[in-house]
Amino acid sequence: MPNGRKDLALLVDLYELTMAAGYKAIGRSEQRACFEYFFRELPPDTGFAVSAGLEQLLEFLEQLCFSEEDLEYLESTAIFSRGFLDYLRDFTFSGNVWAVPEGTVVFPGEPLVRVEGPLGQVQLIETFLLNTLNYATLVATKAARICLAAEGDPVMEFGLRRAHGPDGGLSGSRAAYIGGVSSTSNVLAGKEYGIPISGTQAHSWVMSFDEELEAFRAYAGVFPEKLVLLVDTYDTAGSGLPKALKVFQELRDKGRNVRAAVRLDSGDLVSLSKLAYRMFTEAGFGNPLIVASGDLDERQIAQLKQQGAKINCWGVGTQLITSYNYPALGGVYKLSAVERESGWVGRMKVSSSPEKLTLPGRKRLWRCFRENLCIADVIALADEEQPAKSEFSVAVPGQLDQRKKIEAAARCQELLKPVMSAGKRAGEQESLSEIRQRAAKAIELLPPNLKRLDNPQRYPVYVSDRLAKLTQQLLTDIE
Amino acid sequence: MPNGRKDLALLVDLYELTMAAGYKAIGRSEQRACFEYFFRELPPDTGFAVSAGLEQLLEFLEQLCFSEEDLEYLESTAIFSRGFLDYLRDFTFSGNVWAVPEGTVVFPGEPLVRVEGPLGQVQLIETFLLNTLNYATLVATKAARICLAAEGDPVMEFGLRRAHGPDGGLSGSRAAYIGGVSSTSNVLAGKEYGIPISGTQAHSWVMSFDEELEAFRAYAGVFPEKLVLLVDTYDTAGSGLPKALKVFQELRDKGRNVRAAVRLDSGDLVSLSKLAYRMFTEAGFGNPLIVASGDLDERQIAQLKQQGAKINCWGVGTQLITSYNYPALGGVYKLSAVERESGWVGRMKVSSSPEKLTLPGRKRLWRCFRENLCIADVIALADEEQPAKSEFSVAVPGQLDQRKKIEAAARCQELLKPVMSAGKRAGEQESLSEIRQRAAKAIELLPPNLKRLDNPQRYPVYVSDRLAKLTQQLLTDIE
Numbered sequence: 001m002p003n004g005r006k007d008l009a010l011l012v013d014l015y016e017l018t019m020a021a022g023y024k025a026i027g028r029s030e031q032r033a034c035f036e037y038f039f040r041e042l043p044p045d046t047g048f049a050v051s052a053g054l055e056q057l058l059e060f061l062e063q064l065c066f067s068e069e070d071l072e073y074l075e076s077t078a079i080f081s082r083g084f085l086d087y088l089r090d091f092t093f094s095g096n097v098w099a100v101p102e103g104t105v106v107f108p109g110e111p112l113v114r115v116e117g118p119l120g121q122v123q124l125i126e127t128f129l130l131n132t133l134n135y136a137t138l139v140a141t142k143a144a145r146i147c148l149a150a151e152g153d154p155v156m157e158f159g160l161r162r163a164h165g166p167d168g169g170l171s172g173s174r175a176a177y178i179g180g181v182s183s184t185s186n187v188l189a190g191k192e193y194g195i196p197i198s199g200t201q202a203h204s205w206v207m208s209f210d211e212e213l214e215a216f217r218a219y220a221g222v223f224p225e226k227l228v229l230l231v232d233t234y235d236t237a238g239s240g241l242p243k244a245l246k247v248f249q250e251l252r253d254k255g256r257n258v259r260a261a262v263r264l265d266s267g268d269l270v271s272l273s274k275l276a277y278r279m280f281t282e283a284g285f286g287n288p289l290i291v292a293s294g295d296l297d298e299r300q301i302a303q304l305k306q307q308g309a310k311i312n313c314w315g316v317g318t319q320l321i322t323s324y325n326y327p328a329l330g331g332v333y334k335l336s337a338v339e340r341e342s343g344w345v346g347r348m349k350v351s352s353s354p355e356k357l358t359l360p361g362r363k364r365l366w367r368c369f370r371e372n373l374c375i376a377d378v379i380a381l382a383d384e385e386q387p388a389k390s391e392f393s394v395a396v397p398g399q400l401d402q403r404k405k406i407e408a409a410a411r412c413q414e415l416l417k418p419v420m421s422a423g424k425r426a427g428e429q430e431s432l433s434e435i436r437q438r439a440a441k442a443i444e445l446l447p448p449n450l451k452r453l454d455n456p457q458r459y460p461v462y463v464s465d466r467l468a469k470l471t472q473q474l475l476t477d478i479e
Numbered sequence: 480m481p482n483g484r485k486d487l488a489l490l491v492d493l494y495e496l497t498m499a500a501g502y503k504a505i506g507r508s509e510q511r512a513c514f515e516y517f518f519r520e521l522p523p524d525t526g527f528a529v530s531a532g533l534e535q536l537l538e539f540l541e542q543l544c545f546s547e548e549d550l551e552y553l554e555s556t557a558i559f560s561r562g563f564l565d566y567l568r569d570f571t572f573s574g575n576v577w578a579v580p581e582g583t584v585v586f587p588g589e590p591l592v593r594v595e596g597p598l599g600q601v602q603l604i605e606t607f608l609l610n611t612l613n614y615a616t617l618v619a620t621k622a623a624r625i626c627l628a629a630e631g632d633p634v635m636e637f638g639l640r641r642a643h644g645p646d647g648g649l650s651g652s653r654a655a656y657i658g659g660v661s662s663t664s665n666v667l668a669g670k671e672y673g674i675p676i677s678g679t680q681a682h683s684w685v686m687s688f689d690e691e692l693e694a695f696r697a698y699a700g701v702f703p704e705k706l707v708l709l710v711d712t713y714d715t716a717g718s719g720l721p722k723a724l725k726v727f728q729e730l731r732d733k734g735r736n737v738r739a740a741v742r743l744d745s746g747d748l749v750s751l752s753k754l755a756y757r758m759f760t761e762a763g764f765g766n767p768l769i770v771a772s773g774d775l776d777e778r779q780i781a782q783l784k785q786q787g788a789k790i791n792c793w794g795v796g797t798q799l800i801t802s803y804n805y806p807a808l809g810g811v812y813k814l815s816a817v818e819r820e821s822g823w824v825g826r827m828k829v830s831s832s833p834e835k836l837t838l839p840g841r842k843r844l845w846r847c848f849r850e851n852l853c854i855a856d857v858i859a860l861a862d863e864e865q866p867a868k869s870e871f872s873v874a875v876p877g878q879l880d881q882r883k884k885i886e887a888a889a890r891c892q893e894l895l896k897p898v899m900s901a902g903k904r905a906g907e908q909e910s911l912s913e914i915r916q917r918a919a920k921a922i923e924l925l926p927p928n929l930k931r932l933d934n935p936q937r938y939p940v941y942v943s944d945r946l947a948k949l950t951q952q953l954l955t956d957i958e
Contacts, residue, residue, distance in 0.1 A: 008645055008667070010666040010667040010669075011639070011645050011648065011649070011666070011667045012639075012665075012666050013637070013664040013665065013678055014664050014666050014678030015664065015679055015681055016678075016681075017666060019680060019683070019684050021701065022680075022684065022697065022698055022701045022702065023687075025700075025701040026697050026700065028687070031687075033687060035683070069670075070670070073669070073670040074666075077669070077676065119687060126640075127639050127640050128645075130640035130641070131639055131640055131641075131645060131648060132644070132645075134640065135643045135644050135647070158492070160490070160491075160492055160606050161605075161606050161609035161610055162610075162613055162614075162807040162809075163643065164643035164644070164646070164651065164801070164806075165610065165611070165614050165643070165644065165646035165649070165650040166487055166490050166607075166610060166646050167643070167644035167645045167647060168610075168614070168643035168644050168646060168647045169490065169610060170490070170644070171643075172643065172644070185492040185493050186490070186491075187489040187490070187491050187492070187493055187496060187553075188487070188489040188490045188491070190489075190493075190552070190556070191489050191548075191549070191552040197493045198493060199492055199493030199494030199495075199497060201497070201498060202494055202602075202605075203813070203814070203828050204498070204514070204602060204605075204814040205498050205501065207813075207814045208502075208507070208512060208814055208826070218501065218505050219501055221504070221505065222500065222501045222504040222505065223497060223501065233828060233829075234829050235829070266835065318807045318809075322643070322801075322806040322807045323806075324807060327643075327801040327802075327803055327806035328641040328801045328803060329641075330641075330797075334682070334683070335683040335686045335687060338687055347686045348686075349682050349712060350712075350713050350714070356745065478713055
């Protein structure tokens with residue numbers, strides 16, 4: 001089970017269980033159905049998202065079972081029949097799953113995970129799937145944006161104290177690493193996922209001594225290597241920086257090979273970092289490490305850089321781990337087809353809000369490239385052949401009668417891969433660093449106009465002719 | 480350990496471990512220190528907060544230990560000495576803890592938890608303490624606000640799918656219940672905490688049938704009791720509501736005692752709820768249950784009520800479980816005193832931002848009441864006697880030379896209670912429903928001007944004369 005818990009089967013909205021009980025009661029729980037996961041909107045001013053959370057989902061699906069204790073609790077609610085409790089006692093997930101690999105760049109409306117299997121099962125996993133994919137994708141996306149703003153400087157994730165509970169920290173750290181941060185302060189994330197860990201010191205260290213210089217000397221005595229001193233407890237310019245310099249000089253005088261390194265956590269980070277840089281370089285400490293922290297986000301990092309701050313390492317906590325300006329990705333998991341004797345039949349949700357309309361059918365997803373940059377994605381039906389030539393007709397979602405042609409795409413790549421077959425993983429588990437490299441490469445291949453911090457272009461996502469026709473036909477049927 | 484995990488000792492920022500290692504190396508880890516937890520700001524337009532998360536913290540402290548696997552991982556980082564790893568192997572928490580009980584109404588700047596013990600220990604628990612208290616207090620506060628807007632209507636918490644990971648859902652559900660919601664959709668929270676669980680049905684149930692009426696009838700067949708039908712899958716007014724009515728009529732015709740009940744998840748909730756109310760009451764179904772959901776928050780609930788919506792039950796998810804408009808409480812845990820041979824010595828952090836100044840010393844917290852409403856809180860030093868008469872002189876934080884008198888307070892109540900002594904709990908564990916009742920009562924006793932959704936009054940929090948003097952004296956010493 002994800003994150004060391006063995007008993008997350010009940011981490012489920014009650015209605016998933018009552019619906020599964022309903023399907024069981026009317027003899028439909030084994031009828032096959034297809035659900036797809038997608039999100040409708042990107043965070044504000046964000047041109048792309050980075051998918052994450054799949055590994056945790058697959059681990060959950062592989063191990064999903066209900067303990068006797070779970071069944072006793074469910075029995076105590078007096079909601080469920082004996083027959084349904086027996087069904088849960090024997091429950092294992094036997095469905096098929098297709099998904100975009102973690103670390104893939106993705107866009108609104110695209111099917112990111114497709115799950116097919118017995119209706120009772122594929123319904124029951126909805127809540128966990130959404131919980132896991134929504135949060136992980138949100139944080140990986142925020143991390144990617146912050147790392148773009150940092151322009152290659154290392155970003156340390158420091159968010160655990162403001163994360164939403166232990167797991168908000170743990171899976172958040174994993175997702176942030178996928179999105180590009182260099183390290184985390186979260187030691188458990190280091191242990192469980194192999195993420196590099198990092199940290200400096202807290203104000204309390206300095207405050208526990210009678211004198212700031214004494215506090216710095218004591219820390220340097222214990223950790224002379226990779227020493228980073230926090231200089232803003234009392235007066236950064238007047239006390240913290242000169243005393244830190246003194247300690248680095250003392251280390252150098254003892255023959256140590258020292259890189260001067262400080263953390264600035266408050267005050268005007270532009271002027272203070274310039275001052276620190278000048279003090280250290282004038283004293284012969286070239287290339288000092290100047291870490292900044294204190295409620296930073298991608299906009300502040302960009303502005304500090306633009307104003308010439310001499311900061312070369314960023315500690316980002318709250319804004320990253322909570323995706324502060326957009327703390328929930330509205331991903332949904334919608335029924336898109338049911339199997340009848342005649343074969344798969346598409347299903348869609350209509351709504352008074354046209355943007356809430358869902359696309360019917362079992363789907364696949366292509367990405368089209370030209371000169372190594374991706375130029376458009378196409379959502380198609382699962383049984384459609386990938387177009388052999390590099391020019392094909394597509395429709396615009398929301399205006400399905402409006403046709404476009406994708407021309408001169410050098411190649412198309414299939415994004416939804418089989419990852420689970422009859423409840424067993426297909427293929428090897430990827431390492432977290434492979435996933436992180438995939439994300440880095442995918443972001444590199446994005447057109448620059450998608451990577452702006454403000455008003456990025458909207459990436460074109462089309463639907464195939466056949467999918468457009470099916471959608472229009474079902475709409476007519478419903479009306 | 481909280482939430483079923485037995486191995487959260489490493490859920491800690493690296494710097495807590497390096498600082499603890501530092502204290503150990505220089506022989507100060509057993510020196511006694513006092514840290515206090517407080518937050519500096521309330522969420523926007525919010526007049527009060529509801530404390531939560533203490534039980535999870537105490538559980539963590541009681542069971543905190545490092546496994547051999549943890550120690551092996553720490554050894555592999557090559558950061559720590561053998562001596563420090565041995566210290567961790569024998570680690571148990573032996574400190575004393577005072578805290579405001581869960582479900583207490585609290586305000587910015589107030590010490591909510593005071594921890595005293597060996598410096599190494601009280602430093603090491605910082606990250607978990609902040610992670611737990613910040614998120615739980617945030618969600619309990621948001622829930623209280625949402626329940627005030629609902630004016631006594633039941634509020635169901637539906638947030639799991641948008642919570643930040645499994646635990647964001649689990650501890651979030653617990654905190655929301657403390658803040659006043661009636662039930663949760665999260666079945667694991669029902670099992671672990673005894674919170675009532677509730678739920679309706681999803682669009683997928685309706686979509687999995689060829690016909691909406693057939694879908695409703697099938698569900699009614701399985702769950703004729705407490706049936707709530709989701710009516711917005713295709714066309715609420717033209718299809719969903721009339722077909723739901725038909726199903727309730729069929730149940731009544733079979734002699735069932737039926738309460739008509741529907742959920743509206745999209746569209747104009749005012750006109751649709753009025754239509755539903757009229758249709759059901761005209762057909763003889765008095766007092767229908769009309770549930771609304773769909774990204775609701777306290778402002779939307781207040782506006783829907785003000786516009787006469789006939790909704791009497793609210794499903795609230797994303798906005799509550801993520802505290803969407805303010806997803807992180809900036810609670811901090813600051814060293815306030817260290818023990819020297821002469822006794823406790825106050826410590827404070829100064830800052831270029833005056834609002835980041837901390838108050839020194841070991842503290843207590845009084846709440847003053849007049850005619851049963853609370854009128855002011857006073858932060859005092861731990862060894863100050865509670866004033867015997869109901870009139871005393873206090874200072875205003877931020878303007879410590881400005882004195883006020885609290886007059887005619889009928890009584891003062893001590894808010895910080897001893898909850899842990901030498902690492903063992905003091906007193907009995909409270910039940911969740913006791914905590915929830917405390918919160919409800921505390922909110923009742925708040926002046927109404929603190930409970931407004933917009934521009935609430937600022938509740939007066941003062942500091943005692945002695946604390947004001949200590950603060951000014953330390954400030955002078957530092958300068």
